[in-house]
Amino acid sequence: MPNMREMPYAEAFAGTLFSPGRGKPEFLVGPNGKGAERRFEVYRNNVSVGLVNALASMFPATQRIVGEEFFRAMARRYVRDHPPRSRLLVEYGQDLATFIAGFKPLAGMPWLADVAKIERAWLDAYHAADAAPLVGEELAAIPENRLVDTILVAHPAARLVRSRHAAVTIFSVNRREGEVGAIETDIAEDALITRPHLDVAIRILPAGGAVFLETLFSGHPLGEAAAAALAECPTFDLGANIAGMIEAGALADIRQ
Amino acid sequence: MIGRIKAIDKMSSVFPAHRVEGKAGAGLKPEHLYAILEQADAVGFFEVHAENYMGAGGPPHAALTRIRNDYPVSLHGICMSIGGPEPLDRDHLARFKALVERYEPALVSEHLAWSTHDNLFFNDLLPLPYTRQTLARVADHIDEVQEAIGRPILLENPSTYLQFEQSTMSETDFIGEIVRRTSCGLLLDVNNVFVSSTNQHTSPLAYLGDFPLEHVGEIHLAGHTTREDDEGDTLLIDSHDRPVADEVWKLYDIVIGQCGPIPTLIEWDSELPPWPVLKAEAEAAQKILDRHAANYLFGSRHAEHA
């Protein structure tokens, strides 16, 4: 049995770091009989500020849209409700978009969750495994009679974010300097995020494009993906979409 | 005697074996990368936080590969949670080991602290009580890390803000015993010594006098911030957001005068300055290293650890 005087230090710390109302663990004291409330606050503050700062750096467009004060207050609440489980800060905030979608003070911005989703996907693409993107010549080398059944493997950095709003435009203008201008927010924009080499790129997909890539990325053959896209959008242009995904570097390999 | 990390000498080395001995370096920040790449020998070495290179690929690895080609690199782990009561995380240890193998760092270090508990990550270097029990656990954890990566690590002394009623040993006794049990080396953070001593109302020189200086393989210097404790007295915060304080430079000079040139890193993690400012801090450390180096050319220290 562990010595009860010694074992619970981490438990006691952990139980109060995200709960300011609880006060500090009793066994923490200042030197020479000094108090330790403010001393303990240093740790609580580090954890909170550190995580809020991390979110602010990972979701700069989201923060710019709602303003810093609002973002930080919202982030503190997110940190309390969704403390990190991974010790890699870069993996934090995976469900911030879901949190935003359900956050009542943001009900007037139904597109913001999708912007946050794009920001998170951007970061995932940034850190994804390196791989040479598939080039057109490799596709051209596939025997014609195998084309329909060809399975194309997604590039490790490729991500799709579908939105019923102009999420890509809103993301883009808020990630660069300068005026935002008026944006028609209810135009649907599906995003393809890729990082074929070292630069992350984001593209808006034409109608049917997202279903096409979703179907491909989930391991279905080219023919099935084209059929799914045509079913959703009769004007789907297979050639232009293949050209797009090659140019974007969305694929890594061919499995025939 | 194994406390000092030996130069890498492997047949399978991918990178040049740059020497870190007697050099001053700086923490590598992506914001400074282009300024660094424009210079030759920008500083003596670069230190990176291991966790920031645990992603699968992308620009971070491309940048570190480029830097490692030209400089010695120090791999500084933050989140191993060596000081926690829970077993080490196997996945995290495997990621750490993979980085050691991939980048062949000249120095490898971790903290006497903890940051995870019960599946939550706290993103801070949290303190632990110094007892027989925590001593045994920390020693086990260090053994496990050293076993996994096949080389000794340097353990860093923390900056502390309060005390545990449970503690039965001083920090320096605790660290000395850890070195004896695990043969690890030490990363002496001189700013942490100053911050902790001020906060604990003790003397930094007394701390250094009790510290097993002969096992120090790297030194950290950083800036701190002044706040107030419950009674309105000075409470220093290890903020890494400004230049190294004069008092810390003085302590550093004393340590180098006593120990000889030890690889020294300037840490600056928040409120980042332009690269020339950070570089100038490293150059100030290099001057102190060089000034004392002459006295150690034929000293026993070099002979002993060559």
Next chain:
Amino acid sequence: MSTKSVITTAFVAGALASALSAGSAFVTATGAAAADQEKCYGVALKGQNDCAAGAHSCQGQSTMDFDPDSFKLVPAGTCLSMDMGKPSLKPMNG
């Protein structure tokens, strides 16, 4: 999938042939995340682990943050310009 029958080898082969010569249907969002500074190594690395202690001691949590009814803030960033007025142009396709 019933629609599968409409996809013939000739259809896909024709599309592929045109793909290799024709342009992409995807619209690049310029300026989004590819500012010049981020070329090559990505200067703006996000979510960095570090060992700095926060100096902003007044910036941490307040008990009020945790009162579910206390969230009185309203968004006050670029949202204002996006929500006001008639839609004008899409400032992106450049």
